[in-house]
Amino acid sequence: MVRLAALRPATLLGRGTVERVGALVAERGVEVAVIDSAVSPVQQRNLEKAWKCKVIDRTGLILEIFGARARTHEGRLQVELAALTYQQSRLVRSWTHLERQRGGFGFLGGPGESQLEIDRRLIRDRIAKLKDELDGLRRTRALHREARKRVPYPVVALVGYTNAGKSTLFNRLTRAEVTAKDLLFATLDPTMRRLKLPSGRQAILSDTVGFISDLPTHLVAAFRATLEEVTEADLILHVRDVSHPDTEAQKADVEAVLSDLGLGEEVEGGLVEVLNKIDLLDPETREQVRNMAARNRDVVPISAATGEGCDALLAVVDRRLDGERQHVHLRVALADGAALAWLYRHGEVLERRDDDTTAHLSVRISPADLGRFRSRHALH
Numbered sequence: 001m002v003r004l005a006a007l008r009p010a011t012l013l014g015r016g017t018v019e020r021v022g023a024l025v026a027e028r029g030v031e032v033a034v035i036d037s038a039v040s041p042v043q044q045r046n047l048e049k050a051w052k053c054k055v056i057d058r059t060g061l062i063l064e065i066f067g068a069r070a071r072t073h074e075g076r077l078q079v080e081l082a083a084l085t086y087q088q089s090r091l092v093r094s095w096t097h098l099e100r101q102r103g104g105f106g107f108l109g110g111p112g113e114s115q116l117e118i119d120r121r122l123i124r125d126r127i128a129k130l131k132d133e134l135d136g137l138r139r140t141r142a143l144h145r146e147a148r149k150r151v152p153y154p155v156v157a158l159v160g161y162t163n164a165g166k167s168t169l170f171n172r173l174t175r176a177e178v179t180a181k182d183l184l185f186a187t188l189d190p191t192m193r194r195l196k197l198p199s200g201r202q203a204i205l206s207d208t209v210g211f212i213s214d215l216p217t218h219l220v221a222a223f224r225a226t227l228e229e230v231t232e233a234d235l236i237l238h239v240r241d242v243s244h245p246d247t248e249a250q251k252a253d254v255e256a257v258l259s260d261l262g263l264g265e266e267v268e269g270g271l272v273e274v275l276n277k278i279d280l281l282d283p284e285t286r287e288q289v290r291n292m293a294a295r296n297r298d299v300v301p302i303s304a305a306t307g308e309g310c311d312a313l314l315a316v317v318d319r320r321l322d323g324e325r326q327h328v329h330l331r332v333a334l335a336d337g338a339a340l341a342w343l344y345r346h347g348e349v350l351e352r353r354d355d356d357t358t359a360h361l362s363v364r365i366s367p368a369d370l371g372r373f374r375s376r377h378a379l380h
Helices: 015-028 041-051 058-069 073-088 115-149 168-173 217-220 224-231 248-269 283-294 312-322 339-344 367-376
Strands: 032-035 054-057 155-160 191-196 203-208 235-241 271-278 297-299 326-331 350-356 360-365
Touching: 015 032, 015 041, 032 041, 032 058, 041 054, 054 058, 058 073, 073 115, 155 168, 155 248, 168 191, 168 203, 168 312, 224 248, 235 312, 271 312, 283 297, 297 312, 326 339, 326 367, 339 360, 339 367, 360 367
Parallel strands: 032 054, 155 203, 155 235, 235 271, 271 297
Antiparallel strands: 191 203, 326 360, 350 360
């Protein structure tokens, strides 16, 4: 770690630091130097000249990881959009042939179009095409969400800092086989599976891309289509790596991203906090975590790796989805057996009185389920 008294416009680092790091690079034969900060194109070019190796900044490293992790068509589109947006401002350092020009048109000729202008135009065109494709996927995803609203299942979304254990927990709860590795950004594409709750009700569990501190704006924008799944969820579970020394800072970073997505009210109201990886804690720290969780019903210590605490987590999910239930009176045609069965399966029928054609029901049901019921079944 290098402490800077001031940022240098030309090289970011001071002259002495540049020389000291350059000596280390030469001594150890370093081919790529990574700077954990934003670096301008000019700074990047000057550092590469000084150190005689490739230099990438924080955003460049994240994009390299994203590129290696993307598996689906949508994931690859999102990564390419983020990479091109990043590269667009760096063409000045990416090419050595910028003096080349294409010939002009017309009788007067002219300087024509430089290679740099061609490259910029090609990138602009490609970015526009990628945005169109992602908008199409976003519209398709919106249609899928509308379809899910007609299906009687609430959506529960897992969010958290990258490598917090979301995918491992997802696999544990749903018996799925989503990629779950001790890697940054192992998940780039949202995955959904059915989840059975202790009450017998069904929900849909969604696994999402992990967050990270100081995530550049254009990266968030590229993955906004994926993150929209979180904004539409009925319940958000914030999965934290409680064994990480910076777990509190990671919590703040995740809550900041959620607030940027328009979920500030949910953050203020209190998310369900899943304190994962308690199996990695020493006995004293584990006991402290358990005591903290005992004072808050919406904090659950677990180990996704061993399964410890997962039953308690499902019970909390069940309670939270049930907690906002309201008491309503409904009239359903006796002939509509599917509607009656739906209400018994997803609500709590407190009282029922039948006449010749109609069932008069007093039901406790969540607003989300009531909306789904009304969209599926005509009420009298």
